[in-house]
Amino acid sequence: xLAFVIVxxxxxxxxxxxxxxxxxxxxxxxxxxxVVNALIFAWQSIFIPHEQLFPLFYxxxxxxxxxxxxxxxxxxxxxxxxxxxxxxxxxxxxxMWFLFLFGDNVEDRLGHVRYLAFYLxxxxxxxxxQVAVNLDLKDTAIGASGAxxxxxxxxxxxxxxxxxxxxxxxxxxxxxxxxxxxGLWFVLNCLCVPLAGLNGAKGxxxxxxxxxxxxxxxxxxxxxTLLAVKQVRAKDAANFGKxxxxxxxxxxxLKETGDHEQLP
Numbered sequence: 001x002l003a004f005v006i007v008x009x010x011x012x013x014x015x016x017x018x019x020x021x022x023x024x025x026x027x028x029x030x031x032x033x034x035v036v037n038a039l040i041f042a043w044q045s046i047f048i049p050h051e052q053l054f055p056l057f058y059x060x061x062x063x064x065x066x067x068x069x070x071x072x073x074x075x076x077x078x079x080x081x082x083x084x085x086x087x088x089x090x091x092x093x094x095x096m097w098f099l100f101l102f103g104d105n106v107e108d109r110l111g112h113v114r115y116l117a118f119y120l121x122x123x124x125x126x127x128x129x130q131v132a133v134n135l136d137l138k139d140t141a142i143g144a145s146g147a148x149x150x151x152x153x154x155x156x157x158x159x160x161x162x163x164x165x166x167x168x169x170x171x172x173x174x175x176x177x178x179x180x181x182x183g184l185w186f187v188l189n190c191l192c193v194p195l196a197g198l199n200g201a202k203g204x205x206x207x208x209x210x211x212x213x214x215x216x217x218x219x220x221x222x223x224x225t226l227l228a229v230k231q232v233r234a235k236d237a238a239n240f241g242k243x244x245x246x247x248x249x250x251x252x253x254l255k256e257t258g259d260h261e262q263l264p
């Protein structure tokens with residue numbers, strides 16, 4: 001199960017609620033990804049008997065030893081099909097919440113087509129990272145966590161200073177800079193890799209921390225590269241949320257005074 005809720009201690013999950021960025025256009029691809037994942041989970045929950053879930057996951061999930069030794073198209077396709085399978089509702093909810101929270105702004109900067117390609121590539125590269133350190137693992141890996149981790153890495157590259165409203169149960173809600181929140185998540189995942197063991201579920205914790213770390217680093221690196229070669233505009237990315245917030249405050253005042261036209 002994806003450990004995207006940032007845990008401070010044993011009983012204090014710190015959950016991001018919203019960011020201050022507003023997308024300039026509807027996140028078509030990000031919304032479609034969430035809907036498709038939800039529909040597939042609903043299908044497997046309603047129509048697949050519980051005792052048949054493991055065979056389903058084994059057939060369409062990634063099994064390292066099988067992927068290494070059987071490089072036929074059917075096995076290679078599991079790299080993509082595994083991204084749309086989730087073990088339970090909490091697994092699905094955690095992945096889709098973070099995709100909803102961070103994916104819209106990344107899509108806004110990349111555009112629909114490039115964002116879809118980016119998301120799928122993050123899923124592929126995160127799977128390669130997990131397989132590379134678990135060549136003989138026979139357990140099944142499923143879930144979108146590696147791809148979502150890549151989206152988080154891209155978000156950090158684009159909006160490091162953006163404030164994220166965060167809930168610390170039971171009563172505390174506060175804003176924290178993106179680089180602190182996502183940075184903390186990354187550090188905790190790195191620490192969990194040796195604690196959980198490189199063999200994933202064999203070590204008792206089924207969370208795929210290696211895929212999280214690999215996907216995040218890949219997403220951060222790819223977005224930093226795109227910024228460096230000016231395929232994405234760094235200034236616009238960093239200041240977009242502040243610009244939108246300022247416009248919300250200025251436009252009503254301009255409308256009331258009637259002295260100027262509203263700013264776009």
